Amino acid sequence: MSELAICAWQKLELGTVITQPGNAAQLRTGDWKTLRPETDTEKCIKCGMCSIYCPEFCISENEEGYYPADLFYCKGCGICANECPKQAISMVMD
């Protein structure tokens, strides 16, 4: 763990006050994942179930009708792969 990470708590506002509303969107929650979802477009039926179950709300429909994950926010939890009715999502090493 880097020295920066260890000392970061000292820079928190007292009471963990949110000084800039909406700034959670700047936090790269996908930074700590070890696995990422990969969709097999041959199997995907474009049902959107994966986007409904994703706890990060980071899956959205693209212009082709598929549902890729935004890896900036994806935590690699695997829920989308677990809930996909066609087993179209595989979790692979990031």
Ligand code: SF4
């Ligand atoms: S749940 Fe599976 S089949 Fe449905 S859109 Fe997502 S990847 Fe495709």
Ligand code: SF4
């Ligand atoms: S692995 Fe988890 S966080 Fe990432 S897209 Fe799937 S459900 Fe969302």
